[in-house]
Amino acid sequence: MEYIKIKNADQIVKNSRYVINNPLNYKGKWHEIFNNNNPIDLELGMGRGDFIIEMAKTYPNRNFIGLEINDSQMVNGIKKLENLNLKNLKLICIDAREIDKIFAKEIDTIYLTFSEPWPKKIDEKKRFTHESYLKLYDKIFKKKKHIILKTDNKVLFAYSLESLSNYWYTFKRVSLDLHHDENKIPNIMTNYEKQYYKEGRPIFYLDAIFES
Numbered sequence: 001m002e003y004i005k006i007k008n009a010d011q012i013v014k015n016s017r018y019v020i021n022n023p024l025n026y027k028g029k030w031h032e033i034f035n036n037n038n039p040i041d042l043e044l045g046m047g048r049g050d051f052i053i054e055m056a057k058t059y060p061n062r063n064f065i066g067l068e069i070n071d072s073q074m075v076n077g078i079k080k081l082e083n084l085n086l087k088n089l090k091l092i093c094i095d096a097r098e099i100d101k102i103f104a105k106e107i108d109t110i111y112l113t114f115s116e117p118w119p120k121k122i123d124e125k126k127r128f129t130h131e132s133y134l135k136l137y138d139k140i141f142k143k144k145k146h147i148i149l150k151t152d153n154k155v156l157f158a159y160s161l162e163s164l165s166n167y168w169y170t171f172k173r174v175s176l177d178l179h180h181d182e183n184k185i186p187n188i189m190t191n192y193e194k195q196y197y198k199e200g201r202p203i204f205y206l207d208a209i210f211e212s
């Protein structure tokens, strides 16, 4: 997917007090960054950041990390943070494939929000619920594995249900229409989700766990 390029995005990202510029130095030490032992949740592909920022505001007793590969996308999030002082939020601008170099077993929940669906078979490995990613997540989950996924893409959703269940995850909640589910699911919307909601498109949701 092509995203609008923002001038000097790399410098804006580098100079933000929310961004950890050398995340590889903090493997196993993220609690020191947050200065507490609260759970740490990670969003892969945070885009413009609405979700992770709102999560950090809503749940002050958890820590949040927004990861995004595209610096221009991240700048949109940084701008929203200018007048906020959220001690429980950090951002990292890096490829999600690097997460095992950045984190030891210290992540509580991984959020996969409207990730690119990579519909072609040849790109299957790039899907965030491909087995190769699930193996990466094994390396960074603290104890219990916990993944929450939201998407508007039926094919990616079906693929994710199968891939996760083949990897022995079980499902705490599944919804084929998150915003109209008769059993209300607490939810904070992402940027993409706000648009799809306006258009009346159903959002697919899953909450998967693996406890050894």
Ligand SMILES: C[S@@+](CC[C@H](N)C(=O)[O-])C[C@H]1O[C@@H](n2cnc3c(N)ncnc32)[C@H](O)[C@@H]1O
Pocket: 044, 045, 046, 047, 048, 049, 067, 068, 069, 070, 073, 094, 095, 096, 097, 113, 114, 115, 116, 190, 191, 192, 193
């Ligand atoms: C469709 S957007 C969704 C953004 C946001 N989660 C939302 O729901 O509004 C997908 C985002 O994932 C990012 N992304 C794609 N592949 C990535 C990767 N390998 N590592 C980190 N971010 C990635 C893209 O740059 C983009 O910002």
